[in-house]
Amino acid sequence: MIDDLAAVARLSGVSKRLGGRAVLDRLDLTIRAGEVTALLGPNGAGKTTSVALLTGRLAPDAGTAQLFGLDPRRPAARRRLGVMLQSAGLPDVLTIRELVTLHAGYYPDPRPIDEVLALAGIADLADRRCGALSGGQARRVQYALAICGRADLLVLDEPTAAMDRGSARTLWGTVRALADDGAAVLLTSHDLAEADALADRVLVMDAGRIVADDTPAALRARAGGSVLRCRTTLIPAAAALLPAVRDAEMEGADLRIVSADAATTVRTLLDADPALTALRIADATLEDAIATLLAPVQERIAA
Amino acid sequence: MTALALPHGVWRREALTEVKRSLRLPQFLLPTVLTPAGFYGLFTLALPHDPAPGFAAATLAGYGVFAATGPALFGFGAGVAVEREQGLIELKRVSPMPAGAYVAAKLTAAVAMTALALVLIDALSIVAGVRLPLATWALLTLLHLASAVPFALIGFGMGMRMSAKGAVAVANALFLGCSVLGGLWIPSRLLPGWMQSIGAWTPSYHLGQLARLIVGADTIGSPWMHAAAILAMTVAGAAWAWTGWRRSPA
Numbered sequence: 001m002i003d004d005l006a007a008v009a010r011l012s013g014v015s016k017r018l019g020g021r022a023v024l025d026r027l028d029l030t031i032r033a034g035e036v037t038a039l040l041g042p043n044g045a046g047k048t049t050s051v052a053l054l055t056g057r058l059a060p061d062a063g064t065a066q067l068f069g070l071d072p073r074r075p076a077a078r079r080r081l082g083v084m085l086q087s088a089g090l091p092d093v094l095t096i097r098e099l100v101t102l103h104a105g106y107y108p109d110p111r112p113i114d115e116v117l118a119l120a121g122i123a124d125l126a127d128r129r130c131g132a133l134s135g136g137q138a139r140r141v142q143y144a145l146a147i148c149g150r151a152d153l154l155v156l157d158e159p160t161a162a163m164d165r166g167s168a169r170t171l172w173g174t175v176r177a178l179a180d181d182g183a184a185v186l187l188t189s190h191d192l193a194e195a196d197a198l199a200d201r202v203l204v205m206d207a208g209r210i211v212a213d214d215t216p217a218a219l220r221a222r223a224g225g226s227v228l229r230c231r232t233t234l235i236p237a238a239a240a241l242l243p244a245v246r247d248a249e250m251e252g253a254d255l256r257i258v259s260a261d262a263a264t265t266v267r268t269l270l271d272a273d274p275a276l277t278a279l280r281i282a283d284a285t286l287e288d289a290i291a292t293l294l295a296p297v298q299e300r301i302a303a
Numbered sequence: 304m305t306a307l308a309l310p311h312g313v314w315r316r317e318a319l320t321e322v323k324r325s326l327r328l329p330q331f332l333l334p335t336v337l338t339p340a341g342f343y344g345l346f347t348l349a350l351p352h353d354p355a356p357g358f359a360a361a362t363l364a365g366y367g368v369f370a371a372t373g374p375a376l377f378g379f380g381a382g383v384a385v386e387r388e389q390g391l392i393e394l395k396r397v398s399p400m401p402a403g404a405y406v407a408a409k410l411t412a413a414v415a416m417t418a419l420a421l422v423l424i425d426a427l428s429i430v431a432g433v434r435l436p437l438a439t440w441a442l443l444t445l446l447h448l449a450s451a452v453p454f455a456l457i458g459f460g461m462g463m464r465m466s467a468k469g470a471v472a473v474a475n476a477l478f479l480g481c482s483v484l485g486g487l488w489i490p491s492r493l494l495p496g497w498m499q500s501i502g503a504w505t506p507s508y509h510l511g512q513l514a515r516l517i518v519g520a521d522t523i524g525s526p527w528m529h530a531a532a533i534l535a536m537t538v539a540g541a542a543w544a545w546t547g548w549r550r551s552p553a
Contacts, residue, residue, distance in 0.1 A: 055397045075401045083397040089390035093327040098320065105316050106399045145394070155397075 006032040008080075008153045008184045009054050009072075013063035015208075016049055023049045025208035026063065031153065036175065036185040038195035038216075040290060041205035047188050050205070051157055054186070055083050068152070079108060082151030084142045086158045092131025096122055099130060100144050107149030119174050120144035121167065135162035143171060153184045160194060172198050196286040204293055212293050219289040226262035227288050229254045230279040234272060242268045247292045258284060258292050314404045321408035322415050325378065335377055335416055339370035340423035346488070347431050359431035361520035365487035366424055367447035368510045372481060374416035375454035376474040379409055383462025384470035402548060406459065413451045421447055435518065443517045446510065453506040453533065456540030463547030481507040490515075491523055509533045 009031040016024040024046045031037055031054070039047050052058040053065045056072035070077035091099060097113065104110035117123040120140045125133070130141060139162050146154055156175070160168035175198060179185050189195050195202060196216045204212040204219075212219060232239075232255050239248035244261040259265040262281050270276060325332060343366040347359045386392055395405050421444060435443070457477070461470050482488055484498055485507025491499050502508045509529040512522045 057393070057396055075399045078397065079399040081397070081399070085390070085393055085397060087390045088394040088397070089386075090394070091324060091386075091391055093324050094320065098323075102316060102320050103398060105310060105313060108310055145398075149399070 006034065008033050008068060009186070010066045011050060011053060011060070011063065012066070014050075014053060014060040014065060015062040016046075016053065016058065016060055018049065023208055024053075024060075027209060029203065029210060031184050031186050033152065033184045034179060034182050035200045036179045036187060036198050037201045037203060038187045038189060038199035039203050039205060040189070040192065040195055041211075042294065045205040046208040047205055048157075051085075051155060051186070051188060055081065055085075055155055079106070079149070080152040081155065082146035082149055082153070083155045084139075084146040084157060084159055085155075086161065088142060090130035090133075090138055090141055093129060095127050095129050096133075096141055096144070097126040099141065100148055103145045104148040107151075110149050111147065113148075116144050116148045119147060121170055136164060136167055139163055140167065140171075147174075147178065151183065153186065154178065155186045157188050158190065159187065160189075160191065168194070192285065192287040192290065202286070204290055206294055212290075216286050219293075220284050220286060222289060222293075225284055226259050226265075227282050227284050228257040228259055228262060228265060228269070228279065229282075230257075230269070230276050231255075232269075232273045232276040234269075234276075238272070239269070242272065254278075258288060313400065314407055317400065317404040317408040318411040321412040325374075325412045325416055331377060331382070332416065332419075335373035336420045336423070338373060339366055339420050340427060342366065342369070342488070343424050344427050348427065356432040356434065357520070359428055360433045360435065360518045361490065361515055363424065363428040363433060364443065364514035364518045364520060365490070365511045367421060367443065368450045368485075368507055368514055369482045369487045370420035370424055371417045371447055371450035372454045372478055372507065373420070374413040375451040376458045376478050377471075378413045378416065379455045379458030380461040380465075380474040380477075381458075381467065381471045383409070383459055384465055384467040387462065388467050406544075409459070410451070410455050413455050414448050417448055417451050439517060443514060446514055446517060450506075450510045453510075453537045453540050456537065456544045457506075460540065460543035460547040463544070463550070481505040484508070485511050487511050490521075492521070503532075506533060506536045509536075 007030050011027050011029040014024050014027045015022065027046070027050065029050060039050065041047055049058065053060055054067060054072055056067070056074070056078060059073065065072050067077040068080050072078065096117070100116055101113055104113060104116065114123065117126050120143045122137065122140050122144060125137060130138070133141065139159065143159060146156065154175070160171060163171065172194070175185055187195065187198060199216055202212070202214060202216050202219055203210050214222070229251065231253060234255060236248040236250060236255060239245060239255060239257055242265055244259050244264045245257055246260055247258040249256055257265065257269070266279070266281070343362065347362050383392070458474065461473055465473065484502035485491070485505040486494060486502055487507050491502060491508060491511070494502065509532045512524065512529045513526060513533070515522050516526050
């Protein structure tokens with residue numbers, strides 16, 4: 001019930017077919033205030049479609065989409081929503097200041113324009129026309145449009161794609177601050193380091209369903225703790241039988257093993273193949289965790 | 304309730320911004336504003352016959368409608384298709400801006416560009432000796448400005464469905480095709496029968512006939528029939544535009 005009070009957006013039992021293909025399959029998803037939620041998953045998992053439903057660009061075939069308790073397709077529901085889309089463009093002959101001012105005017109209680117420009121790091125570009133911006137600068141303008149209305153829900157679709165690392169870190173800082181002030185943030189990203197750094201909660205999607213919903217730390221722990229890489233004659237199926245091994249697969253010429261306890265695995269691994277070389281051990285990253293989560297599903301599809 | 308809760312001035316700001324954008328796009332502005340005036344000047348003033356005021360007035364009726372079709376077809380048809388491909392419509396669609404404000408803003412810009420073109424044509428017609436009562440000028444101008452509406456709706460429906468390249472090609476074909484077949488350049492009664500028959504299916508024909516009626520030139524058929532045809536085409540255009548907006552997710 002506490003969940004329900006904090007919920008700002010929700011998909012309930014949503015199914016959606018696009019181009020004859022079932023993209024979402026009775027999906028349930030809740031976005032809560034004060035939380036950065038990362039939506040991750042392989043291409044075609046249904047992330048973009050979920051975002052399109054939550055932002056009112058698509059209607060569900062079955063189930064309901066809600067934004068602040070309203071149908072997201074109603075402009076009134078979107079008055080508390082700020083969106084940064086990957087696919088969206090900018091009107092090239094307007095200046096940044098003109099565009100941000102126009103957008104801020106859509107909201108009942110907008111942020112002052114100069115504050116928006118400063119937060120997005122584009123104050124020095126304000127009088128530049130949008131058509132004359134680099135990719136990273138255009139992304140920062142998109143970000144300014146998302147935050148100009150003091151939205152209670154920010155949807156950021158690949159926010160730092162085309163940005164240099166410095167700009168990306170600045171943006172993460174402001175997103176974090178907005179979430180700490182109580183905004184809900186929904187983030188999609190291919191950059192799992194970004195999701196790990198920013199998200200309070202990770203939703204992993206695959207084939208139109210949520211396959212995991214947890215904190216990044218819990219997901220990393222679930223993946224097993226360590227990733228071992230080595231050159232060996234052992235095949236993955238044999239390595240998978242060793243103690244503490246969660247997952248084993250070839251990665252180029254390396255055998256990649258996810259282990260819950262690296263020491264136990266290594267001891268038996270060296271016995272199993274005395275000729276083994278180039279052994280490396282690393283902490284499991286969020287990427288490893290997600291690869292492990294998705295592996296059984298991928299195999300099921302292949303079978 | 305929704306309309307009341309809207310921040311003050313959203314529609315007005317959207318419209319002003321759109322007019323500003325149109326004025327900053329000379330490659331769009333010049334052809335749509337200058338072409339009708341150029342043609343009118345050529346056929347009414349420059350060609351051998353003395354610029355007879357009656358002829359110039361009848362021609363003015365048609366060219367004013369022609370002037371309205373350009374900004375409407377290119378601004379909505381080609382412009383909307385380009386904006387859709389660039390992802391600008393996506394940007395608007397996820398914002399709290401009501402869809403109506405976008406359409407109204409585009410229409411305002413199209414009518415503003417039409418007004419610019421009309422100023423040029425009307426000035427040329429005065430040079431050609433056209434003298435009309437003030438009420439007639441007012442009525443004629445009103446009809447010319449309103450002519451943008453059915454074409455804007457047709458263009459909007461195109462823009463939401465076609466690629467930018469396709470929409471530009473179709474807008475060009477309609478811009479010239481409707482004007483020739485609808486009797487805006489050469490009066491319909493001088494056109495071959497088959498051209499007249501096809502022309503009757505264009506909004507240009509009916510708008511042109513109504514405009515000729517206003518300036519006192521000879522017309523074909525009943526004005527009520529023309530008004531009814533325009534109304535029907537506008538309603539059909541609105542349906543085409545609305546379904547286009549609804550269907551296109553991107």
